[in-house]
Amino acid sequence: MSVHLINPSHVSFGIGVITPRWLYVLAQATPRQFGDPVITDETLEPLDPSVIARGDIVGIGIHTGNAGRGYEIGQQARAAGAIVVFGGIHATLFPEEARDLGGAHAVVKGDGDLVWGRVIEDAAAGRHAAVYEGGQVEPEDLLPARWDLMPDGRYMWASVQTVRGCPKHCSFCSVWKTDGQRPRQRVSDVVIEEVVTLRRRGFRFIALADDNFYPVTLTDLQMASRRADKAQFLSLTAIRAERFELMRRLAELPDDMVFFTQITMEAAEDPEFLDAMRKARIKGALVGVEAVTPEGLKDVHKGFNAAGDELVDRLLAFKRHGVHVLGSFIFGLPSDRGTTFDATVAVAKQSGVTFAQFVMLTPYPGTTDFAAWEKAMESDPTRIGGTPLTRHWLIPQNLRPKVYTPHPTMSADDIRRGTQGAWDRFYSFRNIWERAHCVKSLKSRLAFVLISKLYRQMYANTGIATDSARVDRSASWARWIAKPCRRLFTASPMPELTIPA
Ligand code: B12
Numbered sequence: 220m221s222v223h224l225i226n227p228s229h230v231s232f233g234i235g236v237i238t239p240r241w242l243y244v245l246a247q248a249t250p251r252q253f254g255d256p257v258i259t260d261e262t263l264e265p266l267d268p269s270v271i272a273r274g275d276i277v278g279i280g281i282h283t284g285n286a287g288r289g290y291e292i293g294q295q296a297r298a299a300g301a302i303v304v305f306g307g308i309h310a311t312l313f314p315e316e317a318r319d320l321g322g323a324h325a326v327v328k329g330d331g332d333l334v335w336g337r338v339i340e341d342a343a344a345g346r347h348a349a350v351y352e353g354g355q356v357e358p359e360d361l362l363p364a365r366w367d368l369m370p371d372g373r374y375m376w377a378s379v380q381t382v383r384g385c386p387k388h389c390s391f392c393s394v395w396k397t398d399g400q401r402p403r404q405r406v407s408d409v410v411i412e413e414v415v416t417l418r419r420r421g422f423r424f425i426a427l428a429d430d431n432f433y434p435v436t437l438t439d440l441q442m443a444s445r446r447a448d449k450a451q452f453l454s455l456t457a458i459r460a461e462r463f464e465l466m467r468r469l470a471e472l473p474d475d476m477v478f479f480t481q482i483t484m485e486a487a488e489d490p491e492f493l494d495a496m497r498k499a500r501i502k503g504a505l506v507g508v509e510a511v512t513p514e515g516l517k518d519v520h521k522g523f524n525a526a527g528d529e530l531v532d533r534l535l536a537f538k539r540h541g542v543h544v545l546g547s548f549i550f551g552l553p554s555d556r557g558t559t560f561d562a563t564v565a566v567a568k569q570s571g572v573t574f575a576q577f578v579m580l581t582p583y584p585g586t587t588d589f590a591a592w593e594k595a596m597e598s599d600p601t602r603i604g605g606t607p608l609t610r611h612w613l614i615p616q617n618l619r620p621k622v623y624t625p626h627p628t629m630s631a632d633d634i635r636r637g638t639q640g641a642w643d644r645f646y647s648f649r650n651i652w653e654r655a656h657c658v659k660s661l662k663s664r665l666a667f668v669l670i671s672k673l674y675r676q677m678y679a680n681t682g683i684a685t686d687s688a689r690v691d692r693s694a695s696w697a698r699w700i701a702k703p704c705r706r707l708f709t710a711s712p713m714p715e716l717t718i719p720a
C-alpha cells in the first residue's frame with residue numbers, strides 16, 4: 220500500500236516556479252511506517268494514473284482554481300480502488316463538494332500537520348471518518364517540509380513558511396478567515412534549519428510563503444501600549460522581536476541567497492524593519508496595492524493602504540531599502556472606470572515596482588466579497604452548462620466567464636480587455652528593458668527580460684485570455700522559456716553549510 224500526495228493542475232509547464240509547500244509538509248506528517256509518499260505535482264507534469272493501485276491512500280490538495288482538476292483525479296483514484304482524501308483551502312470550505320464530485324472518502328478541514336497521520340492510520344485500518352477537523356495548529360506544531368523528497372532541478376524557488384494568518388480583513392481574501400487573524404509565527408530555529416537544508420541542496424532562491432511578513436505594525440504596538448492590560452503589548456513585542464531575530468540569522472547565510480515574501484505596504488513606515496529585510500537579503504516582496512484610489516481601497520476594505528502620492532512614496536521606500544516590489548493590482552472594483560487601467564499602469568511605473576500583476580476581481584469562497592455576492596445571486600437563475608455562477612470553479616474552463624460580479628459602468632469584456640492591456644503595456648519590451656536597469660551586468664539584464672516574459676506568459680495569458688489558442692500558445696511559450704530560466708536560479712550545493720547561531 221502506498222500513500223500518494225497529488226497537487227492538481229490543468230496546465231503543466233515542466234518546470235515549477237515555486238514548490239507547492241503542502242506536498243512536502245504532508246510528506247513530513249506521513250507516519251514513517253507507511254513509507255515515503257509518492258509525490259505528484261501536476262504543475263510539472265500530468266499524473267500517470269497507472270501509479271495508483273487498489274488500497275493506496277491518495278491525498279489531493281485543492282484551492283479553488285484547481286478544484287475541478289482535483290475532482291477528476293479523485294474520481295480516477297477512487298475508480299482504481301484507492302482511498303481518496305481531500306484537503307486544502309477549497310476542501311475546507313466545501314467538504315461535501317469534494318465528496319460528491321471528487322469521490323472523497325474523507326476530507327480534512329484546516330491544517331493537515333497534526334491530523335494527517337491519524338487519517339492514514341484510520342484509512343489503512345478501514346475505519347476512516349468522513350470529515351477530520353485539522354483546525355489552526357499552533358506555531359510550534361507547524362511541520363517543516365521533507366525537502367529530501369523534492370525532485371532535483373524542477374523548481375526555481377523553494378518555499379518556507381514563517382508565519383501563518385493575517386490580522387487584516389481585506390474583502391477579497393480568505394486568509395484572515397481560514398488561517399485566522401492571529402499571526403502564528405514559527406520560531407527562527409525551525410525556519411533557519413529548513414533554509415539551510417535547502418541551501419545545502421543548491422537552492423539559493425527561497426519564497427517565504429507567508430500571508431503577511433509584517434504582522435505587527437508600529438500603530439498596533441502604540442495602541443496596545445495604551446491599554447491597561449499589557450498582555451497584548453507583550454505578545455506583539457515578542458512577535459516583532461522574533462521577526463528581527465529571524466532576519467538577523469538570515470543575514471548570516473551565504474551572500475548569494477535571495478528571499479522573497481508577501482507583505483503589506485505598512486512596512487514602509489518602519490525603516491528599521493526594511494533595513495533588516497535588506498540585510499537578510501529579502502530582495503523582493505509581493506505588496507497588495509490592489510487599487511490606486513481611496514475609493515478603490517474602500518471597496519476592498521483596505522483603508523490601511525495609501526493612494527496617490529503617498530502610495531508612490533511608500534512603494535519607493537521599499538526600493539530605496541533594496542527590496543524589489545511585485546505590485547499586485549485588482550481590476551473590476553465597483554469604483555473602477557475606463558481610465559483606471561492606464562492610471563494604474565502609470566502609478567506602477569512611477570512607483571518603481573519591478574514586477575506587477577493585474578488580476579480581475581474574483582469572488583473567492585470564504586471571503587466577505589463571496590458571501591455578499593452569493594447572497595445577491597440567490598434570486599438569479601443563471602446557469603452555465605447547468606452550474607450556477609456562484610460555483611464558477613465547476614464551470615468547464617472553456618465556458619467559464621472571466622468576470623463574475625456585475626460592474627456599475629463596465630462590461631465584463633471591458634474589464635478583461637483593460638486588464639490584458641495593462642499586462643501588455645507593463646510588460647512591453649521597452650518597459651521591461653527600462654526596468655532591467657535595476658541590475659548591473661548585461662547578462663543579468665537579459666535574465667531579467669527572460670524572467671519578466673516568463674512571468675507574464677504564465678500568469679496573464681494562461682489566466683485571463685478567453686481565446687484557447689492564445690492560452691495554449693502561452694503555455695508552450697512558458698514551457699520553452701522555463702528551462703533556461705530555472706538554470707538562472709541554481710547554485711552549487713553547500714553540503715557543509717552550518718546553521719548560524
Ligand atoms: C505562497 C502562496 C502563493 C505563491 C506560491 C504558490 C505555490 N506554488 O505554492 C504564489 C505567489 C505563486 C501564489 C499564487 C496564487 N495564489 Co496563492 N497563496 C500562497 C499562500 C500565501 C501560502 C501557500 C502555502 O505555501 N502555504 C503553506 C502550506 C503548508 O499551507 P497550505 O497550502 O494551506 O496547506 C495546509 C492545509 O491547507 C492542509 N492541506 C493542504 N492540502 C492538503 C491536502 C490533504 C490531502 C490534506 C489532508 C491537507 C491539506 O494541510 C497543509 C499543512 O497544514 C496562500 C495563503 C495560505 N495561507 O495558504 C495563498 C493562497 C493559497 N493563494 C491564493 C490565490 C487566490 C492565489 C492566486 C490565484 C492569486 C492570483 N490571483 O494570481 C495564484 C494562483 C496560482 C496557482 N495557479 O496556483 C488563495 C487561494 C484562495 C482559494 N479559495 O483558492 C490563498 C489562500 C490566499 C488568499 N488570498 O486567499 N500563491
Ligand code: SF4
Pocket residue numbers: 385386387388389392393394395430431483507
Ligand atoms: S490580502 Fe493580505 S493583508 Fe489582506 S487579509 Fe489577505 S493576507 Fe492579509
